Amino acid sequence: MKSTIEYIERVSNGSVDIKKETEEVLSNLDSLNDKYHYLGAISTGLARELSNNVSIKPKGRLAGVYVSVKDCIAVKGVETRSSSRILSGYKPVFNATVINKIISEGAIIIGKTTQDEFGFGSFSTNTGIGIKQPVNPFDIQRAAGGSSGGSAGMAQVADFPHISLGESTGGSIASPASFCGVVGLTPTYGLVSRYGLLDYANSMDKIGPIGKTVEDCALMLSIIAGHDEKDSTSYNPANSKEKSDDGSKNIDYTKNIDRPISGMKIGIVKESLGEGVDESIKNKVNECASDLKAQGAIIEEISLAVPSEYALPSYYIIAVCEASTNLAKYCGMRYGKHESLKGNFNEYFTKVRSKHFGQEAKRRIILGTFARMAGFRDAYYLKALKVRTVIINEYKKAFKNVDALLTPTMPVLPPRFDEIKNLSVLQNYMMDVLTVGPNLAGLPHINIPYGMIDGLPVGVMLSGDHFCEEKLLNVAFNIEKNAP
Amino acid sequence: MFESEIVIGLEVHAELDTNTKLFCSCPREGNDKRNSRVCPICLGHPGSKPVMNKKVLDYGLRFGLAIGCNIAKSLVFSRKSYFYPDMAKNYQITQFEIPLCSNGIIKLSSGKKIKINRAHIEEDPAALTHPAGINDSAYVLVDYNRSGNPLIEIVTEPDMTSPNEARDFMKELIKILNYLEIFDTDSCIIKADANISIRESGYKRVEVKNITGFKEIERALMYEVERQKQAVSEGAEILMETRSWDAAKGITCSLRLKESEEDYGYITDPDLVPIDVSDELIETIKKNMPELHHAKLDKYKKNISEEDAKVISSNHKLAAIYDEVCEEIDPVFAGRWIRRELMRVMNYNKIEFEDLKIKPSHLIDLFKLIIEGSITDSVGQKIMEKLVEEPFDVNEYVNSNSLKTISDNSELKKICKQVINENPQAAEELKAGNTKSLNFMVGQVMRITKGKADAKKLVEIFKSIF
Numbered sequence: 001m002k003s004t005i006e007y008i009e010r011v012s013n014g015s016v017d018i019k020k021e022t023e024e025v026l027s028n029l030d031s032l033n034d035k036y037h038y039l040g041a042i043s044t045g046l047a048r049e050l051s052n053n054v055s056i057k058p059k060g061r062l063a064g065v066y067v068s069v070k071d072c073i074a075v076k077g078v079e080t081r082s083s084s085r086i087l088s089g090y091k092p093v094f095n096a097t098v099i100n101k102i103i104s105e106g107a108i109i110i111g112k113t114t115q116d117e118f119g120f121g122s123f124s125t126n127t128g129i130g131i132k133q134p135v136n137p138f139d140i141q142r143a144a145g146g147s148s149g150g151s152a153g154m155a156q157v158a159d160f161p162h163i164s165l166g167e168s169t170g171g172s173i174a175s176p177a178s179f180c181g182v183v184g185l186t187p188t189y190g191l192v193s194r195y196g197l198l199d200y201a202n203s204m205d206k207i208g209p210i211g212k213t214v215e216d217c218a219l220m221l222s223i224i225a226g227h228d229e230k231d232s233t234s235y236n237p238a239n240s241k242e243k244s245d246d247g248s249k250n251i252d253y254t255k256n257i258d259r260p261i262s263g264m265k266i267g268i269v270k271e272s273l274g275e276g277v278d279e280s281i282k283n284k285v286n287e288c289a290s291d292l293k294a295q296g297a298i299i300e301e302i303s304l305a306v307p308s309e310y311a312l313p314s315y316y317i318i319a320v321c322e323a324s325t326n327l328a329k330y331c332g333m334r335y336g337k338h339e340s341l342k343g344n345f346n347e348y349f350t351k352v353r354s355k356h357f358g359q360e361a362k363r364r365i366i367l368g369t370f371a372r373m374a375g376f377r378d379a380y381y382l383k384a385l386k387v388r389t390v391i392i393n394e395y396k397k398a399f400k401n402v403d404a405l406l407t408p409t410m411p412v413l414p415p416r417f418d419e420i421k422n423l424s425v426l427q428n429y430m431m432d433v434l435t436v437g438p439n440l441a442g443l444p445h446i447n448i449p450y451g452m453i454d455g456l457p458v459g460v461m462l463s464g465d466h467f468c469e470e471k472l473l474n475v476a477f478n479i480e481k482n483a484p
Numbered sequence: 485m486f487e488s489e490i491v492i493g494l495e496v497h498a499e500l501d502t503n504t505k506l507f508c509s510c511p512r513e514g515n516d517k518r519n520s521r522v523c524p525i526c527l528g529h530p531g532s533k534p535v536m537n538k539k540v541l542d543y544g545l546r547f548g549l550a551i552g553c554n555i556a557k558s559l560v561f562s563r564k565s566y567f568y569p570d571m572a573k574n575y576q577i578t579q580f581e582i583p584l585c586s587n588g589i590i591k592l593s594s595g596k597k598i599k600i601n602r603a604h605i606e607e608d609p610a611a612l613t614h615p616a617g618i619n620d621s622a623y624v625l626v627d628y629n630r631s632g633n634p635l636i637e638i639v640t641e642p643d644m645t646s647p648n649e650a651r652d653f654m655k656e657l658i659k660i661l662n663y664l665e666i667f668d669t670d671s672c673i674i675k676a677d678a679n680i681s682i683r684e685s686g687y688k689r690v691e692v693k694n695i696t697g698f699k700e701i702e703r704a705l706m707y708e709v710e711r712q713k714q715a716v717s718e719g720a721e722i723l724m725e726t727r728s729w730d731a732a733k734g735i736t737c738s739l740r741l742k743e744s745e746e747d748y749g750y751i752t753d754p755d756l757v758p759i760d761v762s763d764e765l766i767e768t769i770k771k772n773m774p775e776l777h778h779a780k781l782d783k784y785k786k787n788i789s790e791e792d793a794k795v796i797s798s799n800h801k802l803a804a805i806y807d808e809v810c811e812e813i814d815p816v817f818a819g820r821w822i823r824r825e826l827m828r829v830m831n832y833n834k835i836e837f838e839d840l841k842i843k844p845s846h847l848i849d850l851f852k853l854i855i856e857g858s859i860t861d862s863v864g865q866k867i868m869e870k871l872v873e874e875p876f877d878v879n880e881y882v883n884s885n886s887l888k889t890i891s892d893n894s895e896l897k898k899i900c901k902q903v904i905n906e907n908p909q910a911a912e913e914l915k916a917g918n919t920k921s922l923n924f925m926v927g928q929v930m931r932i933t934k935g936k937a938d939a940k941k942l943v944e945i946f947k948s949i950f
Contacts, residue, residue, distance in 0.1 A: 073531075074530065074531040080530070080531075082530075087530070090530070092524075092529065092530070092531065093524060093529070094524055094529075094531075094532075096531060194533065195531070195532075195533050196531040196532075197531055198530045198531050199530075199531075199755075201754070202754035202755050203754035229535065230533060230535060231533050231535075232533065232534065232535050232536065232755060232756050232757050233754075233755065233756075233757055321751050322751065322754050324565075324749075325563045325565050325575050325749075325751060328565060328567065328573065328574035328575055329528050329530070329572070329573045329574050330530075331567065331574060333569065334527060334528070334529075334572075335529070335530070341623070345567070345568070345569050346567065349567060369565075369749060372565070372749035372750070372751055373747050373749055374745075374747050374749075377749075377750070381751060385752075
């Protein structure tokens with residue numbers, strides 16, 4: 001298949017009948033969805049409108065590219081429910097900033113991808129009540145990973161130029177990208193605006209691209225990155241004490257992607273190749289390290305003891321504390337699922353929330369509310385915040401010596417649904433052990449597919465220092481080009 | 485524990501006079517059509533995010549610095565979680581651990597100092613309408629126009645010992661807010677929650693919520709003191725509870741018992757980054773700080789009576805008019821005329837300072853004419869009455885209506901003689917030395933001249949005739 005950038009060129013010079021092609025893409029989505037359940041909503045009307053716009057004015061850096069959007073990102077007029085039944089029927093009255101950006105660059109939005117309800121999961125098995133779970137594109141008995149499972153699966157099976165917008169809080173881009181055999185990039189916290197993102201844990205939520213290639217992800221990042229005054233946590237280079245390379249707002253992340261990496265220092269995180277990680281996956285990481293070495297990179301083993309041990313518990317405490325406040329607004333009063341008005345307000349919202357939140361959402365609301373209560377707040381929430389600072393500092397120290405960190409993405413191959421059912425809650429949470437560190441620290445990281453084991457894809461993960469996406473994509477591109 | 489019979493502490497919420505809401509660009513006031521001033525942010529729609537209105541920080545600092553507070557190094561917001569139908573997000577964005585301002589003092593008119601524990605910034609919830617009253621409605625209606633309006637919450641120590649003192653505190657507070665130009669009496673809501681306890685109950689604390697304005701606070705607290713005293717005398721126990729003030733009925737009624745402190749599960753709001761309160765910002769605010777009423781009073785007292793000074797300094801708009809007039813007019817003269825004449829006409833016509841259309845320049849023109857003797861006091865008073873109704877060019881008005889004082893003595897003498905001829909009996913009495921008759925005769929001349937004669941001069945003329 002030709003690259004997406006070549007396709008965009010063909011659209012731009014008018015040699016693609018985009019309206020006809022869009023009809024073709026749309027006509028296949030239903031049957032695709034019947035098999036894989038990647039789309040919670042198909043936005044036929046919006047896709048036609050956008051393709052019509054592109055046919056009139058075939059311009060833009062994403063001209064004619066089909067984009068699927070994780071269900072937690074608001075698309076005006078298209079049902080947006082974070083795969084939760086409590087938001088059934090909710091059609092936002094505004095677009096997320098990233099949606100406005102991709103539309104203005106000629107993207108054609110085809111639908112909303114399924115996920116763990118509000119992002120609460122690592123396999124996309126925690127979809128809301130009545131919403132089908134996305135399945136692994138290589139084996140439909142197995143999980144697609146999560147929580148951006150629909151996005152990663154869609155990126156794998158799309159036989160048309162397609163990039164998905166995913167979202168990661170604790171590993172929700174890397175995990176499904178690894179299980180589905182695609183590239184998933186989680187940018188630095190604050191690089192991409194969160195305006196219009198339905199919150200899971202606001203201090204860690206990051207929107208990022210999932211696509212077939214590193215270049216596709218770099219292209220998408222070039223468009224969605226940048227300061228947004230509607231998001232107070234959005235990074236503004238103008239306010240930064242550190243000087244940015246060229247001071248320009250818009251970096252083209254595809255530009256220097258293929259530069260050679262000889263001389264770069266790559267750290268292999270010792271703890272990530274320890275107990276609990278499949279041997280076959282460790283072998284792939286070592287294979288990847290050898291290739292990088294062959295390309296002239298310097299490989300160094302480093303230890304990240306504190307993140308390896310404490311990232312997971314502090315991540316979960318912060319995440320559930322924030323999530324439990326974010327989910328309070330869903331009470332059946334202004335949007336989403338309503339019930340007949342009986343009883344007082346407390347009885348009413350209790351009924352709505354009891355009936356329409358899934359089990360994992362309820363679990364995280366209860367955990368988060370508990371960890372915020374007076375008496376526990378200091379021991380859990382405030383302590384977790386302090387641990388996060390320690391972890392960030394340890395990563396910062398590491399990045400003084402190395403350019404990027406190499407680890408496996410997931411400790412296991414995509415498990416079967418019946419295996420997942422037998423996992424305890426803690427074993428479930430342990431699936432994030434390799435991805436939570438960079439997520440908690442707000443570091444950019446990327447999953448790169450690295451061959452197959454037993455017919456299932458394996459991914460390696462590269463993490464970089466804050467706002468060093470260019471370097472990260474550069475190394476990732478060089479891994480991808482030699483990947484088995 | 486306490487020394488006084490009654491112990492009162494207040495939590496006052498004052499709306500800040502900004503153009504837009506605290507976290508979105510919806511107008512703070514204006515269109516009163518229900519749910520018309522709203523957007524995804526103040527409605528708490530999924531995915532919307534708050535962005536801080538920087539003006540609110542300036543206003544908060546102005547208040548904190550004016551009452552001598554310690555100022556926090558940065559402005560940090562927290563989420564206060566509780567479920568209530570007036571809450572768009574079921575949490576309120578407020579401040580918790582580190583309030584913007586802490587440890588200030590507000591001085592009452594009696595000189596007593598009330599300690600301010602803290603003052604912080606927060607968003608107002610929506611407004612609830614109970615169609616059949618708070619206790620009897622089957623449903624409530626929600627109006628989000630108010631949702632997200634900026635509030636400053638001011639928390640006092642329990643330093644007040646009577647409902648009257650609480651009223652005085654509210655009055656002083658409103659004065660300060662007005663003088664700082666961060667509060668507009670017309671468009672901004674001010675509400676107080678009062679904690680009140682009495683010796684007889686062993687100081688069991690009762691909270692009375694939602695008292696609007698300084699007159700109401702005295703009423704509500706007087707009622708509550710009496711209620712508690714009566715309950716104790718009847719052998720009932722005072723419960724730790726929250727009560728609401730029903731202004732229409734003039735009573736408080738129980739909302740809920742306070743068995744334990746409510747747990748709001750505060751976390752730092754992760755959608756908002758801490759905002760630096762730099763020394764430079766504080767210096768700028770200090771430099772542009774308006775003079776407060778205490779300072780004005782001290783200044784005025786040097787020239788005019790304390791009584792007049794108090795009246796003029798009690799309203800920031802009146803004080804501003806006075807200050808400007810004094811740049812050109814003798815402060816004693818201006819003080820007397822503003823305090824006596826302007827206020828007399830305003831009271832008579834029931835005009836509030838907020839509606840006053842008269843400009844300092846009008847008063848300056850008028851006062852100049854009176855001082856130089858071009859018009860008499862009595863003409864001046866009449867012009868003042870007209871000016872307050874609808875301002876006009878004073879000099880032009882005086883000329884076109886020939887209101888200048890009659891300075892020609894022979895002209896005045898002629899009119900005096902005419903009055904004597906027309907009132908022979910009064911003239912006889914005057915001759916006999918009756919002062920009442922003298923006043924009557926002067927009045928008659930004034931009537932004929934439409935007040936344009938100098939009364940003193942007339943007295944001299946009448947005396948010379950007889």
